[in-house]
Amino acid sequence: MKELALMKGNEAIAEAAIRAGVDGYFGYPITPQSEVxxxxxxxxxxxxxxxxxxxAESEIASINMLYGAAGTGKKVMTSSSSPGISLMQEGISYIAGAELPxxxxxxxxxxxxLGTIQPSQADYFQATKGGGHGDYHLIVLAPASVQEMADFVDLAFNLAFKYRNPAMILSDGLIGQMMEKVELPPQKERVTTFDQxxxxxxxxxxxxxxxxxxxxxxxxxxxxHNLKLQEKYKNMEQDVMFERIACDDADFLLVAYGSSARICQKVVEVARxxxxxxxxLRPQTLFPFPTREIAKLSRRVKAIMSVELSAGQMVEDVRLAVKGKVPVYHYGMMGGKIHSPDDVLHAVEEKFMGGF
Amino acid sequence: MTEEIIIAGFGGQGVLSMGKILAYSGIMQEQEVSWMPSYGPEMRGGTANVTVILSDNRVSSPVLQSYDTAILLNQQSVDKFESMVKPGGLMIYDPNGITRHPERDDIRIFQVEAAAEAARIKSPITFNMVVLGAFIRIKPVVDLENVIKGLRKSLPERHHHLIPKNEEAIKRGMEIVKEARLTA
Incomplete structure (x- = not known):
């Protein structure tokens, strides 16, 4: 029997954490994720x-509690929002260096x-390129629905333990605050099945x-140690995840993740x-990034646009994948303002004009 | 079927909870749903709004700039959202406190005197359910039976004794909603 609920994205993460058999959560409140x-x-x-x-008394304390608890092989997590995540970067770098899930x-x-409390995707660089000091990467998952907020918790722990590496769920205020129907995962026992x-x-x-x-x-x-880490990051490519929406006969391709992907789905519906x-193309993992898939699609389409709530961050990875074969554009609002499907549609018509 | 709805009014009018009950009703009717509130500085300015989408298919964008239906419960909301109703779409508003009435002639406009009716049945807090009743009468995208089930899911158990009162309010809304006559 399916267990359905109407939940906010933030609540779905919390419920999924309990059901995934997580041992500990250490956090400090900040909008827009305090519901967790x-x-x-x-x-x-x-x-x-x-x-x-x-x-905890601060984000710095939370991440160091996570470091200590992760060293005992327990399934542990924290959550925060941009300024809080910045405070955690030293700890995250240590955890990546010490290879802890x-x-x-x-x-x-x-x-x-401190910015604003409205949604943004401007932490892409910080999430996917390391964020703290040293040559390291996190496994980065980008949910685009409340269902994925729930599903990606267990997935994140599976990948984190598989690679002994910290994982990040990169969401935003839009997916966190909205409510959708969610099918809750079954309750797991709180016993570890991972290598200890x-x-x-x-x-x-x-x-x-x-x-x-x-x-x-x-x-x-x-x-x-660095060679070993780099080898590990390369191996992560086998776990890349993405969704293709109406790509098979597409002349033009949008690339978007998370909240922007939802908005772009509407753009595709209207344009079709x-x-x-x-x-x-909707990356579900941002690290590893679907470089090969984008390269493959770039041989068939006339132009590509990366749509993000930022000044253009993921677009750099799209360009690296495309290697100049077709034009790659960026569109996106910044600072907590959200582009509407109409805004994106206008940008698409303007940039892809020749083809329209 | 896809119904894209904006509900807007003052904070405290039950805008967000009405949207939540509508979303739950959609789930009871085996629809896909999304509920996206305004949050943060916008909300703290005294107005609240929520976008609710009910659909037989996967819901794409939870944020929109045009709507099939606008349910508007104060002057600011009428001013802000009247122009965002799709041509041929629907607007329902409570004329209580409205000095500048909607003017478009390419959409269907209905009035529900919900504040007055909720006061008359001595249950001012069911104001939003009177409005909800008006909506499902004009656009039966969810059945009354599923709205009641939605209420049951949405309200905490300690408030379940209030469900009959809410049901009464919904039915009153279904009865009193009327097409607005535009005065030129």
Whole structure:
């Protein structure tokens, strides 16, 4: 029997976390994602599954609690919004360096600085290119519906433990605040099924001591460590995820993720209604990025437009994939203002004019 | 079927909860639904609005610039959203407190004196249900039976004793809604 609910995206993340058998959540409130911790607290997950919910004194404390708890092999997560995620970057870099699995949710708001509380996608660079110091990447998932907000929690932990790497769900105020029908995942037992050979929960006689650190003073060892990390990031390509919408016969291609992808779906519907052959490629993972798929499509379409709530960030990765074969444009509003389907449609008509 | 609806009014009029009940009703009717509120600074300025989409297909954009139906409950909302109703679309408004009435002649305009009716049945808080009744009478995109089921899902159990009162308000709205006569 399907268990349906009408929920906000933020609430769906919280409910899915309890059901995924997450052991701990450490967070600090910030709009537009405060519902995550509000919902968790109201649900009393300490009674439902034994999950720990802790409001830390700051985002910096939360991420370091995550670092410590992740080192014990537990499934742990935090959530915040742009300025809070910036505060966490030191910790995230350490966690990536120490190769620990965990989940960080960023419900993005307009920036830079304290910015606004309205939706934005301007944290793409920060999420996909590292964000903190050093050569590292997060696994980045981009839900475009409340259903995916729920589904991507378990997926994020599976990938995080598979690669021993922090994962991020990159959402925004639009997907976080809206309500949709969601089919809730079944309740999992709060017991780990992942490899625990590396965890630091006490040395046993039959093995060497496990060490979790991001410090390697010897440059040769740090070099080896970096090679290993790079190899891991390359392997992640096998887990790339995307959705193709009306791409098969498309003359023009939109590339958009998350909230912008929803808006672009409407653009495709309207344009197709007018006989214009437009398709949409929707990355569900931003790292790994669907570079190959975009390269493949670029051999068939006349032009591509990346639509993002930013000054143009993902468009750089689209251009790298396309390698100049066809024109690649950017369209997007900034600072918390949301482009409507009409706005995008106008931009599409203007840029793809020759083809219309 | 896809119905794109904007509901707008003052904070406290039950705009968001009316949208939520409508969305739940859609789920009961096995539709795809989305509910997108204005939040943040806009809301704190005293007006609230919510976009509700009911559809037999997957819902695309939750944010829109034109609507099949606008349900407008104060002057600011009439001023802001009248022009955003699709030609041939529907507007329902409560004339209470309205000094500049809607003027378009390419859409269908209905009045529901919901504030007055809710006061008359001595249940001012069911104001939004009177409005909802008016809407499902003019555009039966969801059945009354599913609206009642939606109410049951949407209201916390401790408020379930209020459901008959809400049902009465919905039925009153269905009865009193009337086509607005435009005065030139």
């Amino acid at each position: 911790m509000e919902y968790l607290t109201l649900q009393k997950p300490e009674e439902r599954t034994g999950m720990v919910i802790l409001q 965990c989940l960080v949710v960023n419900v993005v708001r307009g920036g830079p600085g 050979s590396w965890v630091t929960t006490g040395k046993t006689d039959d093995r060497e001591r496990n060490i979790i650190t991001s410090l390697n003073l010897d440059p040769d060892r740090q070099y080896e 209604g007018r006989g214009k052959r437009i398709g949409l």
